[in-house]
Amino acid sequence: MSGVLGAFLRRDFREAVTYKFSFVSSLAGMLLSLATFYFVAKLVPPGSPSLGPFGGDYFSFAVVGVAFSGLLGMFQEGLSAVVRSAQLSGTLEALLVTPVPIPVILFGSSLYSLLFQIFRTALHLAVAAAFFGLAFGRVDVAGVAAVGLLTVVCFLSVGVLSASFILVYKTGNPFSWILGTVSGLLGGVVFPVSLLPPWIRWASSLLPVTYALDGMRKSLLASAPFSAVLPDIAALAVFDVLLVPLSLAAFRLAVRKAKKDGTLSHY
Amino acid sequence: MSQAPAVLVQGLVKRYPVFRGFRELIRHPFDRRTVTALDGLDLEIGPGRVFCLLGPNGAGKTTLIKILAGLVLPDGGRALAGGRDVAREPGPARSAVGCAIGDERSFYWRLTGRQNLEFFGALYGLRGPAGRRRIDELLRLAGLDEAADLRFSGYSTGMRQMLSLARALLADAAILLVDEPTRSLDPQAADRTREFLRDELAGRRGKTVLWATHDLGEAADCADDIAVISRGRIRLGGPAASLAAGGREALRRAYEKAVGEAEGRP
Known part of the structure; x- marks a missing residue:
């Protein structure tokens, strides 16, 4: 298994280094985003009540939101993106005739992007702390680990649901739209959910990103103890319990349907 | 006692759903129209043989190969590669075949x-x-x-x-599935590919080769056995030495007769 995953990593690294300016442009995009939020944050006075639970500093709030929502987006869409890309490039069939199980092909194909996005998120936070004054609190490692683990499982499950949809219907992935676009508005990425009017605030409680960002910010920025993030951990655990079996069943059904219809490698 | 076949296909059926537009879906939501790709196909390939599968476009050649490769599930009948059922034991069956079926993409x-x-x-x-x-x-x-x-x-x-x-x-793997390996090649490259398949892989290495092609001359020159598939069934089959005994022209006449009868043409 590790040899197979290593082969996928080597393949994607070898391809990535042939695109010489990709990393440079991605780094430039990150710096521009940080600079933008640095100046926007000057409009928000420190100690705003809605930022209180997250350390009180808008720049830190927004940077953690943007950095982690990018990471979660990759977990959510990485798997379906690799299926779509292999359908379009024509490599899917060649992968599927190998003895490697389809879930391993799927995970292996997206592993490099996922690891690279984790590195990018860490770099984002490190650059923000070193040059723009991102203020970490007393970081609760257990809280970060628990929220992080449950969040990864949750968003990978959504990723498997998306990949199942793409295997059968090829485009128009509704999970990406619902959880990607709506999460940007209602999930508390760049402003606290408490600012939303009550009639719509309930919708944010249905989105896993709300709990993921809430737990991460409290653990990273607000020096909150583990007990303070327990509600977020409980909510994410409920999402995991529902989404893991659902996504695995959907994936099995999707592979079977695509093989029955003869459309496994169609695009 | 005769050797077990490398590939055994019995009564294989495959029907694909027909693509329907929104209007059709709304007017007839429960209508499930299909097109038949394989219609009870039977086939047996002995170990170490070069088996050329001829047939017009849409005859079912690629569907058969994709079923043997595990990319498509059959609707009926069974297909065994290396003695393993491709639908019931997909892992071992996939390990028994090597595939050269994708294009350059x-x-x-x-x-x-x-x-x-x-x-x-x-x-x-x-x-x-x-x-x-x-x-x-x-x-x-x-x-x-x-x-x-x-x-x-x-x-x-x-x-x-x-x-x-x-x-x-x-x-x-003991079995090789190749789908039109000389398509788009210049004559020298096509000859090299044919020699490689026939002399090196089948001849020296003892591989069983299931070779789909439109080229009757290629089949006459390279195959041990030839089958003509049309409308999802084998319409003509046998040793190349007998089907192509009268040369390429004889094989062409036999091919056209078999396909014409399958399509209801005189």
Whole structure:
């Protein structure tokens, strides 16, 4: 298994280094985003009540939101993106005739992007702390680990649901739209959910990103103890319990349907 | 006692759903129209034989190969590769076949030929010094040792086809499935590919080759056995020595008669 995953990593690294300016442009995009939020944050006075639970500093709030929502987006869409890309490039069939199980092909194909996005998120936070004054609190490692683990499982499950949809219907992935676009508005990425009017605030409680960002910010920025993030951990655990079996069943059904219809490698 | 067949297909049926537009879906939501690709196909290929499958476009050649490769599930009947049922034991059945069925888009164009084989080789468990030796051997066998470290995007169509055959040999499976391997090749490259399949893979290495082609001359020259498929069934089959005994023209006449009868033409 590790040899197979290593082969996928080597393949994607070898391809990535042939695109010489990709990393440079991605780094430039990150710096521009940080600079933008640095100046926007000057409009928000420190100690705003809605930022209180997250350390009180808008720049830190927004940077953690943007950095982690990018990471979660990759977990959510990485798997379906690799299926779509292999359908379009024509490599899917060649992968599927190998003895490697389809879930391993799927995970292996997206592993490099996922690891690279984790590195990018860490770099984002490190650059923000070193040059723009991102203020970490007393970081609760257990809280970060628990929220992080449950969040990864949750968003990978959504990723498997998306990949199942793409295997059968090829485009128009509704999970990406619902959880990607709506999460940007209602999930508390760049402003606290408490600012939303009550009639719509309930919708944010249905989105896993709300709990993921809430737990991460409290653990990273607000020096909150583990007990303070327990509600977020409980909510994410409920999402995991529902989404893991659902996504695995959907994936099995999707592979079977695509093989029955003869459309496994169609695009 | 006769040897067990390398490939055994009995009563194989495959129907694909017909694509319908929104209007049709709204007017007849429960209508499930299908088109029949394989209609109770029977086939047996002995070990070490080169079996050429001829037939017009849409006859079912590629569907049969994709079922044997595990990419498509049959609706009825059974297909065995190396004695394993492709629907019931997909893992072992897949290990029994090597496939050269994808077109040139099935490679990573920004990687070299060697890097492509290293990647696919790792998926077949070829790693470390033994894996590298095997890949060197396959590159040499395919005549690509000098071009091994060039990017795939710089390969000619003939070189891409040879790399595709080299990839099909990574697992050293006993059965090779090849779908129109000489399509788009110039005459010299096509001859090299035919010699490689017939003399090297089948002749020296004892592989069973199921070879789909439109080229009657290719079948007459290379096959041990020939079958003509039309409308999802085998319409004519037998040893090449007998079907092509009267030369290519005799094979052409037999082919046209078999296909014409299947299509209801006089």
